[in-house]
Amino acid sequence: MNDINQKLMAILSEEHILRNEPLAKHTTFKIGGPAAYLVTPTNKEQVKQVIEICKECDVPFYVIGKGSNLLVGDQGYRGVIIQIYKNFNRIEINGNQITAEAGVMLARLAKEAAEYGLSGLEGESGIPGTLGGAVTMNAGAYGYEIKDHIISATVLRQDGEFQVLDKSELQLGYRNSIIQKEGFVAIEATFQLSPGKKEEILETMKELNQRRADKQPLEYPSAGSTFKRPEGYFAGKLIMDAGLAGYRVGDIMVSDKHCGFVVNVGNGTAAQVRQLIEDVQRIVYEKNQVRLEPEVRFLGDF
Template sequence: MNPQALYALFAPLADDVRIDEPLKRHTSWRIGGPADVLVAPRDLESLQACIACAYDAGIPYFILGRGSNLLIRDGGIRGLVIKLGDAFSELRIEGQTLTALAGRSIVSAANRSMREGLSGLEFATGIPGSVGGAVTMNAGAHGGEIKDVLKDALVLTREGALKHVSSQDLAFSYRHSAVPENAWTVVRATFSLRAGDVMEMRERTGAWSQRRRLTQPLSQPNCGSVFRNPPGDYSARLIEAAGLKNTRVGDAMISDVHANFIVNLGAATAEDVLELMSRAQEAIQTRFAVELIPEVRVVGEAKTQG
């Protein structure tokens, strides 16, 4: 189905529907080819309708949150890209339970919980991305992970049906959940928190923030950590030990600040990034006999020549 036909099919289902939308506008790396059609649903019912319509018509679809931890290849994404934007940012707190829609920034959710004197999400104050993305990849930092505090989630199945899943149903492991294998779309997440001291939480997260400013290239477009940490070690240490800091392909460069970050110097392509990732993996395997496993998700098609 061509983009114009896709537009005609999905335009009645959402307020914002775009043809050939450059996805670099929607990723933290500022990299990514076009979507055939990008849809921003207005609410849950609109989202359900988009997914159900795509499923019934056999149209592939991809759910896009805040675009961190994501590399979209230069040929873009065929079919439908469904962006969970501001319409999916609602958050509420009842007692020691925080519930947020999937498009909410996980940093925002963590900061709100601290202001309310609730502890448990402090580790997420430095994690870019959405609540939905954080649940999908079991995001973590500073010794904490989503699995430690998630009570349950509301998901949409590939057919567009709503389903409640428990933390156990999500089968969490290191930077992984059962969401991708089941083709679920996280719509809402509920977290069980506990009472905490506001000043103590602010001091702890403030120290983490100061360390990030000193040790991460926050002023340059990036996706966060590119590779998972291997057991008992750190990817950044291995990449730096292999002498790969400042290695550059096109406008993509392994950061001189943090070796597990690849930054976009201005006009980097996905292929530039993939080549750097491949070089790092090959070097670490050869020198240390360690396999570097990507943490970043790679999606889309390579750009065709000519």
């Protein structure tokens, strides 16, 4: 690791390199052991350089944004976490188009669009993640999805080249994309929005966010919806019908407000989350013969 430390210091200033950094501080679950390194590049060239260094040194790496869809193991991650978030958040508006870097929070992007009277991102405003993650998994809520208005996205390919992919090339499906399938890194994205009245757009956002607050356990740390929606079913209803509302493993609980959420009600651990997820999968399958697939990503040593 000394070799990679020197190489990272050659391209990043000291404040952008954190060593043995607890990932519980960087995930919405508030769970996760330390990463050997957590780096915060400020532009796409630095992202590319960090990945090249990791490959040269044969050190694993993983790109995160706000850590809103991630469960990190209690033993942490023995590699480099590349956090594209606070320092990678430029927004540019040109007519009815808006382009943003991958580290922009969705709430900020939607509000910025609204300030310019641009409609189309209202449903993304309450999702607690960054644009990069949202494009990678085609995030959505309340009938809105990233694919509805995206024109293109710039990605960093596995071969180290940047490429602009149009909407069809992104292959955006339910919680999936070519970015996810090929292990690309989302760098920025451009959306075509519709002109509207700022006040009406903001009111729609307010209403959707109130619906979210009324129905979801936002008072507890979580990783959002824990399971993907099985075809023909709703994960939360299957879990509720299986009698699992309030089911607990230690300080990890199936929310009794919305059974699609697994929440950290105290000092929960990654091991407890994984155990609870496995229990829910088993019980739901026994009762309904439906296999629930986690939407949450698992990373590191458990």
